[in-house]
Amino acid sequence: MSNPPVLEFRGVTKRFGTLTANDDVSLTLQQGEVLALLGENGAGKTTLMNILFGHYQADEGDILVDGEVLPSGSTQAAINAGIGMVHQHFTLADNLTVLENITLGTESLWSWRQDQANSRKKLAAMISDYGLVVDPDAMVSELSVGERQRVEILKALYRDARILILDEPTAVLTPQESERLFATLKSITAKGLAIIFISHKLHEILAVSNRIAVLRRGAIVGTLETATSRREQLAELMVGRTVTRPKLSAIKPGDLVLEINDVSTGGTGATELKEIDLTLHQHEIVGIAGVAGNGQGTLADILSGLRSDFSGTIELNGQMLAAGNPRAIVASGVGRIPEDRHARGVVANMDIWENLISEDLRSDEICRAGFIIDGAGARVRAEKQIEDFDVRCKGPDAETRLLSGGNMQKLILARALSNTPSFILANQPVRGLDEGAIAYVQEQLLEARKRGAAILLISEDLDELMTLTDRIAVMSHGMLSSALPTGERSIAEIGLMMAGHGDQGGAKPGSLADGH
Amino acid sequence: MVIEPRETVSVWRAGLAPVWAILASLVICAVLISWAGASIPTAYSLLFKGAFGSAFALNETLTRSIPLIFTGLAVSVAFRAKFYNIGAEGQLYAGALAATFFGTGLVTLPPALMVPFLVIMGALAGGALLIVPVLLKTHLKVDEVVTTLLLNFVVLLVVSYLIEGPWKDPASLGWPQAASIIDEGVLPTLLAKGRLHFGLIIALFMAVIIWLMMRFTVQGYEIRAVGHNSRAAEFSGIKVNRTVIMTAMISGGLAGMAGVSETAGLKGYLTLDLSPGFGYTGIAVAMLAQLNPLAVVPAAIFLSAVYVGADAMSRAVNIPTYIADVLVGVSILAVLCSVMLSQYRIRWRA
Numbered sequence: 001m002s003n004p005p006v007l008e009f010r011g012v013t014k015r016f017g018t019l020t021a022n023d024d025v026s027l028t029l030q031q032g033e034v035l036a037l038l039g040e041n042g043a044g045k046t047t048l049m050n051i052l053f054g055h056y057q058a059d060e061g062d063i064l065v066d067g068e069v070l071p072s073g074s075t076q077a078a079i080n081a082g083i084g085m086v087h088q089h090f091t092l093a094d095n096l097t098v099l100e101n102i103t104l105g106t107e108s109l110w111s112w113r114q115d116q117a118n119s120r121k122k123l124a125a126m127i128s129d130y131g132l133v134v135d136p137d138a139m140v141s142e143l144s145v146g147e148r149q150r151v152e153i154l155k156a157l158y159r160d161a162r163i164l165i166l167d168e169p170t171a172v173l174t175p176q177e178s179e180r181l182f183a184t185l186k187s188i189t190a191k192g193l194a195i196i197f198i199s200h201k202l203h204e205i206l207a208v209s210n211r212i213a214v215l216r217r218g219a220i221v222g223t224l225e226t227a228t229s230r231r232e233q234l235a236e237l238m239v240g241r242t243v244t245r246p247k248l249s250a251i252k253p254g255d256l257v258l259e260i261n262d263v264s265t266g267g268t269g270a271t272e273l274k275e276i277d278l279t280l281h282q283h284e285i286v287g288i289a290g291v292a293g294n295g296q297g298t299l300a301d302i303l304s305g306l307r308s309d310f311s312g313t314i315e316l317n318g319q320m321l322a323a324g325n326p327r328a329i330v331a332s333g334v335g336r337i338p339e340d341r342h343a344r345g346v347v348a349n350m351d352i353w354e355n356l357i358s359e360d361l362r363s364d365e366i367c368r369a370g371f372i373i374d375g376a377g378a379r380v381r382a383e384k385q386i387e388d389f390d391v392r393c394k395g396p397d398a399e400t401r402l403l404s405g406g407n408m409q410k411l412i413l414a415r416a417l418s419n420t421p422s423f424i425l426a427n428q429p430v431r432g433l434d435e436g437a438i439a440y441v442q443e444q445l446l447e448a449r450k451r452g453a454a455i456l457l458i459s460e461d462l463d464e465l466m467t468l469t470d471r472i473a474v475m476s477h478g479m480l481s482s483a484l485p486t487g488e489r490s491i492a493e494i495g496l497m498m499a500g501h502g503d504q505g506g507a508k509p510g511s512l513a514d515g516h
Numbered sequence: 517m518v519i520e521p522r523e524t525v526s527v528w529r530a531g532l533a534p535v536w537a538i539l540a541s542l543v544i545c546a547v548l549i550s551w552a553g554a555s556i557p558t559a560y561s562l563l564f565k566g567a568f569g570s571a572f573a574l575n576e577t578l579t580r581s582i583p584l585i586f587t588g589l590a591v592s593v594a595f596r597a598k599f600y601n602i603g604a605e606g607q608l609y610a611g612a613l614a615a616t617f618f619g620t621g622l623v624t625l626p627p628a629l630m631v632p633f634l635v636i637m638g639a640l641a642g643g644a645l646l647i648v649p650v651l652l653k654t655h656l657k658v659d660e661v662v663t664t665l666l667l668n669f670v671v672l673l674v675v676s677y678l679i680e681g682p683w684k685d686p687a688s689l690g691w692p693q694a695a696s697i698i699d700e701g702v703l704p705t706l707l708a709k710g711r712l713h714f715g716l717i718i719a720l721f722m723a724v725i726i727w728l729m730m731r732f733t734v735q736g737y738e739i740r741a742v743g744h745n746s747r748a749a750e751f752s753g754i755k756v757n758r759t760v761i762m763t764a765m766i767s768g769g770l771a772g773m774a775g776v777s778e779t780a781g782l783k784g785y786l787t788l789d790l791s792p793g794f795g796y797t798g799i800a801v802a803m804l805a806q807l808n809p810l811a812v813v814p815a816a817i818f819l820s821a822v823y824v825g826a827d828a829m830s831r832a833v834n835i836p837t838y839i840a841d842v843l844v845g846v847s848i849l850a851v852l853c854s855v856m857l858s859q860y861r862i863r864w865r866a
């Protein structure tokens with residue numbers, strides 16, 4: 001620690017009205033290290049990085065790069081000082097090639113020709129130096145999520161970044177892609193670059209960083225050496241209290257609730273379902289593991305009522321599912337937690353009470369005389385749901401877009417679980433949430449299981465599935481394996497099945513698939 | 517200078533945005549007026565007097581605001597659902613065609629029934645004109661901006677054909693106009709003097725109805741949900757295509773009523789200059805009102821005042837009436853800027 005830091009925050013404070021987003025933050029970043037910035041959603045991580053990158057100006061304090069004060073409020077100054085940012089949501093042009101995306105904005109507007117030979121050479125050197133393998137001439141639209149992220153990193157490195165900021169980089173990656181990213185980060189720091197790694201996932205931070213700065217409510221509450229940190233200690237620092245994720249207790253499954261029989265959607269694409277069979281019982285959580293884009297979304301759409309173009313049968317409590325009719329499906333006792341809160345879950349520009357009635361808008365409870373919304377009644381119900389599900393907001397009339405991610409998910413839970421559904425479809429219910437909210441969502445699912453609901457949990461997080469499910473089935477290329485009791489297959493086995501190897505589905509009854 | 521988003525926008529700040537915009541556009545147009553060689557205070561006081569300065573002026577301003585309230589409502593409903601209906605002009609003429617078809621002798625009812633009958637027929641005709649564009653949008657994803665805009669010209673040519681051909685009034689001494697609306701179908705005037713007619717009452721009534729619908733009904737909820745986030749609307753069970761089609765019918769219907777009101781209320785018969793672009797100005801009205809149905813009324817009266825007042829002003833100080841179009845255009849741009857600024861804050865820093 002004798003070297004002068006490459007980057008230093010000195011007493012950075014940023015206020016938005018009455019809210020203090022960053023409170024007297026002081027931090028140093030040394031050459032060749034990975035500094036993890038740990039904090040829950042809304043703790044001020046992104047605000048701090050936006051100040052560094054010139055999107056916001058700090059109200060107080062300075063940022064020093066190599067001992068020199070960085071002019072505030074200028075993105076160009078930040079880039080010139082060697083700061084590169086890889087945003088959580090990629091900023092790539094789909095219709096351009098990798099090389100074009102990377103050189104975009106780095107060339108003079110006044111030259112007639114692109115100097116492609118030189119940029120190609122520089123890019124090729126970077127690709128081999130850092131092991132960021134990607135085809136320079138591929139169209140970005142054809143790349144996988146992991147490849148796109150490599151392009152983002154290359155883009156920053158191409159601009160001679162010496163300080164790389166990665167904002168929640170693993171949020172969109174599979175476990176394998178995350179591992180690969182961590183290896184890349186090691187090779188980048190080995191070349192003398194410094195990295196700020198923003199995350200709220202403890203195991204990742206412990207795996208990848210040298211030091212950890214924990215941010216809570218805008219202030220640094222601790223800076224620790226990774227080598228001597230423990231997971232529990234970090235969780236407590238981050239949340240401010242002890243958080244334990246709930247665990248499954250043994251309950252005997254009850255009656256059959258959902259029976260999916262030989263469901264196919266036709267076609268051979270990876271997302272098309274191929275002869276899916278699955279049963280769910282009361283008091284049972286069944287997990288579906290798989291890499292994104294292998295048909296989980298199709299199955300979720302069918303069960304949510306968004307698609308009806310399938311063959312085979314789905315029965316809910318002995319009745320045929322009202323395929324293609326979301327309201328009828330909800331009315332028949334299905335609670336749905338969609339994969340994407342913002343795109344599918346809520347209408348952000350409408351009020352909280354309005355989002356809470358969206359699924360039973362035309363029911364007798366909400367709708368008077370066939371077309372008038374009972375606003376007063378809906379608000380009373382909303383107030384109770386807000387209280388029951390601990391949605392932190394100003395009240396039913398607050399705009400939904402002002403909610404944090406966790407509170408938005410609680411709102412969706414309130415809508416999906418309030419009328420005690422017999423079947424719950426939970427598609428990635430904790431994605432992008434902080435520890436406190438994750439524990440809350442999982443507790444609610446377990447509560448519903450205890451009550452007697454059957455729950456289908458679609459997740460890409462194997463740890464989550466291993467701790468939270470009674471049985472696990474694996475989905476790959478539109479085929480679903482049989483659902484075996486959790487623990488009968490190891491994580492390694494499930495990983496292989498996710499990649500399409502080994503014990504594979506389409507498993508007809510009596511086939512050899514499960515070795516019995 | 518730094519532009520930062522505000523976390524929350526207070527209601528009164530959002531509401532004041534159009535007022536600031538109108539002030540800004542008056543300042544910008546002052547430059548043009550002085551350039552044209554007129555005194556700015558004289559010109560603006562003449563404009564104000566021309567719009568509100570006498571019973572006659574006020575009467576004209578309100579009369580001219582009637583079609584703008586209808587088309588402004590038509591546009592604001594459609595835009596709420598992100599259905600960009602640029603064809604209110606054509607739908608207005610479709611309504612006028614229906615009023616002429618049914619109102620020149622084909623059907624005769626007592627006035628208390630004849631007027632509502634014509635209004636409903638005009639609304640149906642306006643809505644019918646949108647059937648093809650909206651189905652093209654919902655089923656084939658054809659951009660409605662193009663189809664609705666181009667239909668305006670088609671309708672105008674049809675009107676032109678009819679009033680110069682089969683529907684030409686033999687008593688018109690050769691002028692291209694259709695027969696007069698029968699007395700039972702004519703909208704009564706509201707005052708002893710002036711042209712202000714019953715269409716104003718219908719327009720205000722529709723503004724209240726549309727406001728109530730958007731705010732308190734299932735249909736209004738569905739329109740807003742589809743406009744803000746159609747994927748979430750679909751997930752919650754709203755039939756998105758059906759909602760868009762319904763919105764288009766309401767929008768076209770409102771614009772069609774403007775045509776009935778102008779034909780049966782103001783002119784008495786259909787001509788090719790029935791509307792000097794009320795359909796297009798309706799877009800400006802809706803933007804100025806920020807798509808709020810109640811705010812459409814003052815926005816329509818304001819724009820009507822600008823046009824009526826500019827007529828008077830230009831006659832008095834010899835400035836081209838185009839100043840009115842400039843003022844309207846600038847105020848729309850200013851509204852868009854000020855709405856943006858009401859959501860952001862500018863901070864001045866060294």
